[in-house]
Amino acid sequence: MRYLPLTPDDRSLMLARIGVADIDALFADVPREKLNRGLPELPLRKSELEVERILSRMAAKNTAAASVPFFVGAGAYKHHVPASVDHLIQRSEFLTSYTPYQPEITQGTLQMLFEFQTQVANLTGMEVANASMYDGSTGCAEAVLMAHRLTKRNKAVLSGGLHPHYAEVVRTISHMASDEVTTLPPDVLAREDLLNEIDETTSCVVVQSPDVFGNLRDLKPISDKCHANGALLIAVFTEAVSLGIVESSGAMDADIVVGEGQSIGNPLTFGGPYVGLFATRQKYVRQMPGRLAGQTRDAQGKRGFVLTLSTREQHIRREKATSNICTNSGLCALAFSIHMTLLGETGLRKLARVNHANAVKLADRLTGAGIEVLNKSFFNEFTIRVKGDAASIVEKLAGEGILAGVPVSRLLPGAGCDDLIIVANTEVNTDEDRAALVSALKGGK
Amino acid sequence: MLNNQGRPTTPAAANESAARPRKTFTGNSGLQQEEALLFETGRADVSGVDIDEPEVFTSRLGALERKTPLDLPGFSEPEAVRHYVRLSQKNYSIDAGLYPLGSCTMKHNPRLNEKMARLPGFGDIHPLQPQSTVQGALDLIAELERWLIELTGMQSVAMSPKAGAHGEACGMMAIKAAIEARGEGKTRNVVLVPDSAHGTNPATAALIGYSVRAIPAREDGTVSADAVRSALGPDVAAIMLTNPNTCGLFEKEIAEIAKAIHEAGAYFYCDGANFNAIMGKVRPGDLGIDAMHINLHKTFSTPHGGGGPGAGPVVLSKALSPFAPLPVFSKSGGINKINENAGEFAGSGHHPFGRMTAFHGQMGMYVRALSYMLSHGADGLKQAAEDAVLNANYVRACLADVMSLPFGNRPCMHEALFDDKWLKDTGVTTLDFAKAMIDEGYHPMTMYFPLVVHGAMLIEPTESESLASLDLFIMTLRDLAFGVKRGETDRFTQAPRLAPRQRLDETLAARQPILRWTKPEPVSEAAE
Numbered sequence: 001m002r003y004l005p006l007t008p009d010d011r012s013l014m015l016a017r018i019g020v021a022d023i024d025a026l027f028a029d030v031p032r033e034k035l036n037r038g039l040p041e042l043p044l045r046k047s048e049l050e051v052e053r054i055l056s057r058m059a060a061k062n063t064a065a066a067s068v069p070f071f072v073g074a075g076a077y078k079h080h081v082p083a084s085v086d087h088l089i090q091r092s093e094f095l096t097s098y099t100p101y102q103p104e105i106t107q108g109t110l111q112m113l114f115e116f117q118t119q120v121a122n123l124t125g126m127e128v129a130n131a132s133m134y135d136g137s138t139g140c141a142e143a144v145l146m147a148h149r150l151t152k153r154n155k156a157v158l159s160g161g162l163h164p165h166y167a168e169v170v171r172t173i174s175h176m177a178s179d180e181v182t183t184l185p186p187d188v189l190a191r192e193d194l195l196n197e198i199d200e201t202t203s204c205v206v207v208q209s210p211d212v213f214g215n216l217r218d219l220k221p222i223s224d225k226c227h228a229n230g231a232l233l234i235a236v237f238t239e240a241v242s243l244g245i246v247e248s249s250g251a252m253d254a255d256i257v258v259g260e261g262q263s264i265g266n267p268l269t270f271g272g273p274y275v276g277l278f279a280t281r282q283k284y285v286r287q288m289p290g291r292l293a294g295q296t297r298d299a300q301g302k303r304g305f306v307l308t309l310s311t312r313e314q315h316i317r318r319e320k321a322t323s324n325i326c327t328n329s330g331l332c333a334l335a336f337s338i339h340m341t342l343l344g345e346t347g348l349r350k351l352a353r354v355n356h357a358n359a360v361k362l363a364d365r366l367t368g369a370g371i372e373v374l375n376k377s378f379f380n381e382f383t384i385r386v387k388g389d390a391a392s393i394v395e396k397l398a399g400e401g402i403l404a405g406v407p408v409s410r411l412l413p414g415a416g417c418d419d420l421i422i423v424a425n426t427e428v429n430t431d432e433d434r435a436a437l438v439s440a441l442k443g444g445k
Numbered sequence: 446m447l448n449n450q451g452r453p454t455t456p457a458a459a460n461e462s463a464a465r466p467r468k469t470f471t472g473n474s475g476l477q478q479e480e481a482l483l484f485e486t487g488r489a490d491v492s493g494v495d496i497d498e499p500e501v502f503t504s505r506l507g508a509l510e511r512k513t514p515l516d517l518p519g520f521s522e523p524e525a526v527r528h529y530v531r532l533s534q535k536n537y538s539i540d541a542g543l544y545p546l547g548s549c550t551m552k553h554n555p556r557l558n559e560k561m562a563r564l565p566g567f568g569d570i571h572p573l574q575p576q577s578t579v580q581g582a583l584d585l586i587a588e589l590e591r592w593l594i595e596l597t598g599m600q601s602v603a604m605s606p607k608a609g610a611h612g613e614a615c616g617m618m619a620i621k622a623a624i625e626a627r628g629e630g631k632t633r634n635v636v637l638v639p640d641s642a643h644g645t646n647p648a649t650a651a652l653i654g655y656s657v658r659a660i661p662a663r664e665d666g667t668v669s670a671d672a673v674r675s676a677l678g679p680d681v682a683a684i685m686l687t688n689p690n691t692c693g694l695f696e697k698e699i700a701e702i703a704k705a706i707h708e709a710g711a712y713f714y715c716d717g718a719n720f721n722a723i724m725g726k727v728r729p730g731d732l733g734i735d736a737m738h739i740n741l742h743k744t745f746s747t748p749h750g751g752g753g754p755g756a757g758p759v760v761l762s763k764a765l766s767p768f769a770p771l772p773v774f775s776k777s778g779g780i781n782k783i784n785e786n787a788g789e790f791a792g793s794g795h796h797p798f799g800r801m802t803a804f805h806g807q808m809g810m811y812v813r814a815l816s817y818m819l820s821h822g823a824d825g826l827k828q829a830a831e832d833a834v835l836n837a838n839y840v841r842a843c844l845a846d847v848m849s850l851p852f853g854n855r856p857c858m859h860e861a862l863f864d865d866k867w868l869k870d871t872g873v874t875t876l877d878f879a880k881a882m883i884d885e886g887y888h889p890m891t892m893y894f895p896l897v898v899h900g901a902m903l904i905e906p907t908e909s910e911s912l913a914s915l916d917l918f919i920m921t922l923r924d925l926a927f928g929v930k931r932g933e934t935d936r937f938t939q940a941p942r943l944a945p946r947q948r949l950d951e952t953l954a955a956r957q958p959i960l961r962w963t964k965p966e967p968v969s970e971a972a973e
Contacts, residue, residue, distance in 0.1 A: 001825040003553055005911035006832050014835055014912065018842045018856075023831045026838055026856045027726060029697035034731045038823075041595050045822035048557050055816060059566025061581025063574065072571040075803055082494055084522055086563075089750075092540030093533035096554050098888075099752035100536075101546075103951075104944040105883055108536035109751035112529075115483050118961040122516040128960045134607035134754070137803035145652075165803035172770070172799025176618050176653040209509075216509045244515070246506060251513040260803075269562075270582050271572030271804025272607065273754030285958065291752065296954035299456040299947040308954040314610070314648035315894075319657045324648035327608035327742075331750025338529055341483055344519015347492035356506070357499030377507035398575040406573045413786050427496070 001045055063403065065268060069433035073381045073424025074212060074406040075136070075163050075238045076271065077263045079351075080428055085265050085338045089331055099291075099330070103306045104298075109330065110305035113293035116337040123243050123340075124257040125250025126279035130290040132333040133276025133325070136260030137166045140206065140236055141173045142289045142323055143256045143278065147204035147232045148179060149287050149322065156204050157197045160184035161211025163238055164411040170206065186412055188374050188383050188420060190215040195225045202229060204256075208236040209249070212411070213374070213422060214381040219252035232256060240264050240277065240336075241426075242379040244345075244352030256280045265339030266332050275332035286312060289323035351427060355380035359425040362434045366423075369442045374420075381424040383408070386441065390421045397440050404437060456948030477945055480531040484962040487518025493525050535945045536751070537888045543910055543918050547860040547891035547903025548643070548691060550721050550743035552833075555820065558746065558813035567812050572804035576783055582808065583781030586774050589758075589815045593739060596826070597720075598730025599760035603769040605806035609718060610645040612738025612757025613685070615770060615801050617653055619736055619761060620683045620712045622768040622798035633682040633711070639668050641692060641895045646685040646716060655682060662897045666692035666852040666862075670701040677709040687716035688732075689723065691895040692852065693837065693860035693903065703733025712736065712765065720744045721907070722834055722859035725827030735762040741807070745814035756810035771800045832908035833859040836915060840904055843919040847926040851898045859907070865900025873929045875900040877937035881928075884936075884943045885921050 006014075011023070020026060027035055046054075065078045072078070089095065093108060100106030100113075113131040120129035133139035144156045156174065158167050158181060167183055174181045184192045190213070194205060205226055209217035223233040235249030237259035249257045261275040262268075280288055286309065294308035314321040343351060359380040363373045366384060375382040386393050390407035397404040405424065408417035425434070472479045504510060520528060537544070544551035562568060570579055586604060593602045603619070606612035617636070624633050636650040639660045647657045658676055663669050668686060684706050688696045696702070706713045715729055715737040721744040723729075729737050741747045741756040749755075761769055772785040773795070783805065784790065787797055821829060834857075841861035845854045849866040865875045879889035879902070891903040906915060928936050941947060 001821060001828060003555060003820065004825070004828060004832055004908055005914075006835070006908075010912040011832075011835060014839045018835075018838045020838075020856070023835060026834050026858075027695070027723075028856060029695035030723070030727050031700055031732070034700075034727050036726060037728070037731070039595055039725060039827075042592065042823035043819070045825040046819050048820070051557060051816055051819045052561065054819060055561045055585070055812065056564060056566075058581040058585045059561075059564040061584065062566040062570050063578035064565035064569040065571060065574075066565060066569055070571075072574050074573055076571055076573070078569075078571065082522070084493075084526055088526065088529045088533075090559060091530065091533045093536035093538045094529075094751055095559075095748045096539040096551075097536045097751045098544065098546055098549055098551055098749045102537070102879075102883065102889055103949045104880070104941050104946045105537040105888065106535070106751070107945050108532040108534065111480070111482065111532055111535070112751075114960075114962070118484060119517060121961050125513050132753070134611060135802060138607060138611070138801075163803065165800060168771070168800040169802060172618070172801070173614075173653075175799065176621055178654055216507055218507075218509060243511070245511055247509045247511045248513050267563075267568045267809075268571045269568050270570050270579065270808035272802070272807040273756075273809050275754075285960065292958075292960055294954040295959035296950045298949045302946060304946040304949045306949050306951050306954045308951065308958060308960075311955070314644035316644070317648070318644045319647035319651040321644065321648040321651075324610045324614060324645050324652050325608075326610045326643075326645050327753040327755040329754045330752035331748070332754055334751065338525065340517060341487065341520050341528070342493035342522065342525050343517070344487065344492045345489055345515035345517040347494045347496055347519060348515065348517060350492075350496040350498060351494070353502060354496060354499050356504070357502050360503055360505055361501075363505070375505075377505055377509065379506070395575050395577065398578050403571070403574050403578065410573060410785075413788055 069402045069436045071405045071423045071425060071437060072403050074411065074422045075260065076268055077239055077424060077426055078268060078428055079241065079263055079426050081265055081267065081339060082342050085335050088338055089335050094331065094334055100307060103304060107304060110293050112334055112337060114295065114305050116333050117293060119337060119340050120277045121279050124279040125248030126257050127282040128285050129277065129279035130288055130292050132328045133278050133290055134329055135272060135274040135276045136238055136258060137169045139258040139276030139278045140166045141169045143234045143258045144170050144204060144206065146256060146287050146289060147234060150284060151203045151230060151232060153201060153203035155180040155201050156206060157202055158183040159194055159207040160186040160192050161190055161213060161215065162206055162208045162236060163212045166236065186415055186417065188213045190217065194222055198225045198229050198231055200229050202231040204232040204234050206234045206236060210239060210242055210379045210381060213383040214378040215375050216246060216377040216379065219249055219254055223253035234258065239379060241352050241355055244348040245356060246379055261336045265335035273329060273332050275329040275336055287322055290325050291328050354427045358427065358429055362425045365434055365438045369438050371441055380426055381422060383420050383422050385419050386421060390419055394421060400440060402436055402440050455950050455952040478531050480528060482962055483520065483528060484518055487520050489518055491519040491521055493520050493522040542886060543906065543914055544888045545890045545904045545906050546888065547905040548718060550905060550907060552746055552907040553909040554746050554748040555817060558816040561816045562809045562812040567808065580781050583774060585815060586811060587776060587781060589811050592818050593758060593760055596724055597737065597760045598728030600763045601761050601766040601769060603759045603761060605770065605772065605801045606738065606757040606759060607802055607807055608753065608755035609738055609740045609757045610649060611801060612759045613645055613649040613716065614652060616714050616736035616738055616759045617649055618798050619765045619768045620714060621653055623765055624682050626796065633680055635680045636682055637673065637676050637684040639686060641690055641897045642685060642687060643691060643716060643718065650685065666694050667696050668702065670698040670705055673702050674705050677705060681709060681711045683712045683714050685714045685716060687718060689719040689858040693857040693862045695858055699732050707733065718743060719859065722830055724830045725823060726830050735765050741810045741814040746817045747810045747813040754807060754810065756807035767795050768798045771797045772805050773797065829908045836906040836908060836910055837861045839915055840906055840919060844922055847923055860903055860905035862898060863902040864898045868900065868929065871929050872934045873937040875902055877940065878925065880940040880948065881925055881937045883941035887918065887921065
């Protein structure tokens with residue numbers, strides 16, 4: 001087996017040195033009748049060529065985003081990632097290193113995380129950020145738990161514009177922890193009255209902007225009402241590129257900002273691995289979940305970085321920890337950080353403007369073709385109303401080689417949104433792509 | 446996996462007599478190059494990505510156009526490449542050397558896996574595109590599920606958890622849902638956790654509203670069925686037990702413990718962090734386990750990436766399978782289906798307890814794990830487990846005369862646990878010994894974990910090491926051990942001297958946290 005260096009002779013020699021007769025003597029504590037029962041249903045070893053053949057065949061059955069006009073978003077976005085990003089994250093020293101517990105020989109990862117934290121803090125307009133979460137949705141649930149710890153209350157209010165999967169993740173953990181959750185009904189026009197839900201028993205309000213339908217939300221009135229009642233505002237985003245052109249949640253006085261960072265540096269990969277961004281105020285840092293890299297100095301006085309404030313974490317605090325998290329999303333955070341460094345603020349702003357301009361172009365064309373665009377405001381994604389069942393139309397267009405968007409009924413079945421499609425448009429879409437979509441939808445309406 | 450409780454966190458001042466590298470003008474030392482923070486060298490008006498301004502720009506952003514500055518410096522591509530290459534050169538990696546972190550399973554990460562994960566049909570597909578356009582991806586998930594079920598002897602698998610601790614949460618939530626379905630949600634609120642458990646176990650139990658009852662470890666490092674029985678009662682929902690355990694030992698009374706747990710109406714959660722030792726040898730399902738997460742990034746070689754991403758699918762017993770979270774993957778009439786909404790299960794007897802994450806989990810890790818499994822086959826996986834155990838025992842046997850073993854010189858599983866009795870009164874601590882390994886070119890072993898062993902040193906060589914590599918490692922540790930005995934204290938207390946940094950002041954970092962770069966105050970002219 002090509003990954004196993006020991007030869008049969010090595011094994012015999014080692015068993016002799018250990019002083020046992022055979023390998024199973026080392027498994028003596030395993031109940032005899034349970035040992036070596038075999039795996040008759042599984043195949044035997046395969047060469048690299050054979051494995052590649054099997055997996056390539058599976059991959060070929062899928063429609064890759066780059067191969068068709070592609071408008072699917074709703075929480076994950078197709079963007080161009082510079083070639084150098086994927087090359088750099090595959091460097092052995094990044095790819096095959098563990099969590100930086102020995103800082104003297106992991107300064108590369110630690111300095112990168114410190115830079116990542118700074119980038120995320122600046123992007124979100126917050127004071128501090130952690131070294132990443134699994135993804136946006138789990139980060140969102142952790143933010144709610146953090147708000148409960150800070151406010152010593154346990155009632156969360158979720159906007160109806162929060163991505164339905166995110167809301168479900170929050171409700172799941174809240175149910176398990178016996179916390180209260182109120183979820184407002186989804187409203188594609190964002191007319192919900194969140195302010196009315198906030199009182200002195202509210203721990204936090206969770207609002208996404210751009211919301212799942214693409215609407216931009218003014219968070220300031222919500223944060224004001226939250227703060228007047230001793231509650232916290234958790235601002236969520238699923239499209240990090242929007243922050244290049246849309247006002248940051250920090251500037252609108254959010255207390256915790258969580259988001260999905262996939263858009264920058266990371267491929268779609270069918271939903272994961274992604275990278276959760278998590279930022280907050282300095283004064284809340286000791287209640288923040290997840291890892292943190294901090295600056296310090298070494299015995300010679302040189303600047304260096306370490307994992308810090310670990311007294312919040314499970315390996316020290318056990319059942320009193322702020323979270324059970326052990327892993328972060330280090331390599332995806334690295335991809336994010338490299339792509340962000342390549343963009344710089346000049347590039348990010350331009351990328352965001354191109355995304356917005358493309359989406360505006362598509363919205364205008366659709367409107368021109370008599371298809372209703374429902375959003376008053378949006379970044380690179382909006383919701384359209386079609387005549388007929390949106391899911392069937394999307395399926396039919398897929399058959400014609402156009403991936404038109406996400407039917408809202410896929411995320412919110414039974415919510416009376418069966419004629420709505422969420423359509424995303426990024427820098428990868430061309431005028432030809434847009435023409436193809438408009439003409440296909442027109443034909444189908 | 447590493448614990449830093451009870452160890453010194455502030456370095457002693459550098460000993461002047463210790464050899465210090467000759468100072469250079471740049472601060473560099475040959476191939477070891479200093480690298481500033483990107484915020485110190487990047488520039489706001491530089492970008493490494495060519496993007497044209499849109500020809501026409503009309504805002505539909507409402508009143509929400511960004512006014513606050515971004516403060517994100519940029520690099521051209523050559524500057525960016527150099528920055529990250531220089532950073533990478535300050536990292537130890539499994540590709541560069543033996544990485545004996547006990548409980549972390551730092552094995553070789555085959556590059557075929559990386560190549561497969563990047564096939565456009567896997568890497569460039571969206572989780573919400575029509576299911577008819579991702580049938581191959583769903584074939585892959587179905588095949589990975591089949592492997593995990595066969596290898597563990599369990600009924601089903603919940604694929605979506607993003608990492609080990611997330612998988613623990615998933616398994617424990619399934620248990621809680623099953624208990625609630627029995628109408629015992631109010632009365633069963635205690636989880637038994639051995640003292641030797643990884644910190645995530647009690648943290649997970651607390652996360653979902655359970656209180657933790659500790660089970661003391663026995664003299665021999667394992668949990669006794671008697672101790673479990675005496676902690677059991679009508680208030681117990683589950684036990685969380687790691688097997689092989691964190692001391693590197695197989696829990697020999699596991700079947701008896703499972704029986705006692707089930708008789709008391711509770712469930713058995715097994716932490717599968719150490720599954721690498723037993724895959725293909727014994728199936729957890731045959732031992733009476735109800736739920737177990739599998740760290741694809743440990744056992745199935747997906748890269749650790751400097752601390753993630755991981756993947757933690759959870760295998761479930763027949764009793765817990767009906768409560769598996771969304772999404773649930775199924776196949777009928779040759780068509781794969783993602784069941785992603787609770788309404789789809791009406792009348793099916795399946796009651797998903799909720800959702801762990803947006804979308805469907807860590808597809809990128811699934812591809813890598815299946816690539817690894819197919820490469821090994823059933824025979825290769827069993828051989829890998831045997832080699833991992835053989836390598837750990839070889840290290841144990843070859844160091845037993847110079848270091849001390851807390852539970853006597855008896856066989857271990859895939860990791861060998863030493864304590865610090867042999868360091869007593871030498872002036873050298875476990876931490877010092879570990880740091881001296883760095884100067885010899887090795888990543889240290891896991892230290893001060895598990896907590897039940899004083900000054901613990903947990904060595905997991907994995908199956909990826911050749912005999913020659915193990916022999917050099919063993920000779921190095923023996924030389925260091927003799928160094929301790931000869932009183933060469935400086936070699937340890939001043940270590941590491943040859944790494945990119947000497948010991949770092951963790952106390953300072955925690956007392957005055959600096960968690961981000963901030964612009965230095967401008968130097969006033971008067972001060973110049």
